[in-house]
Amino acid sequence: MKSLIAAAVLATASLGSTAAFAADISNNPQALAVLDNTANFGSSFLLNNQNNTFADKFRFSITRVEHDFDAIVSSITRNASTGMDITGLSLFSNNGTLITSGTQESTGAVDIWSLRADSLGLGNYYLQVSGKMVSGTGGSFGGTVMLAPVPEPETYGMMLAGLGVVGFLARRRKAAKQA
Known part of the structure; x- marks a missing residue:
């Protein structure tokens, strides 16, 4: 009889403890549709998810030359106690290595986060938006x-060579007028 009561108490206690944990309501990773070096992204969450968390991932690739990367994300609600709270914006390499974290620009009814990364090399990456x-x-x-x-070093070399040629021609023209 004591073991039956102990089992009932244990079962009741475990039922109450599951409500204390937040559920992960993250959406499946999405591919960023990059067109002309820009893309828009976002996610929506349904009713009745109070205290649940998310960490949505948006994947993209850099396939030609290095690129500088800038991102901004926002969420707007009527006041700070409704909707969602964005708690992070981060950029990761495909293997999960953190490259950089974003900066919170505004919090409350309007959450705004920005992120920048310089000279991302060729490869696969994902942007992660976290919140509650x-x-x-x-x-x-x-x-x-x-x-x-990001311009390649050869581009700078060609630009300097072109400026040198223009300078040489200008000097020749000036010398020809003086003669």
Whole structure:
């Protein structure tokens, strides 16, 4: 009889403890549709997810030359106690190595995070937006990324050679006028 009561107490205690943990409501990783070195991204979450967390991933690749990377993400709600709270914006290499973390620009009813990374090499990456649902209402976030190619050293060499030729021709022209 004592073991039956102990089992009932244990079962009841374990039922109450599961409610204390937040569920992970992350969406499946999504590919960023990069067009002309820019892309938009975002996710939405349904009602009744209060205290649940998310870490949504947005994948992209750099295939030609190194690129500088800039991103911004925001979430807007009526006040800080509804919707969601964005708690992080991070850039990772494909193997999960953290490259850089974003900066929180605004918090409260309007959450804004920005991130920048210089000279990303060729390879696969993902941007991760993390957060928590602060109420039972739904919520969403949206963002934009910008990739800017970094000129290769050969480009600078050609530019300097071109300036040298222009300078040489200008000097010859000036000498010809004086003669």
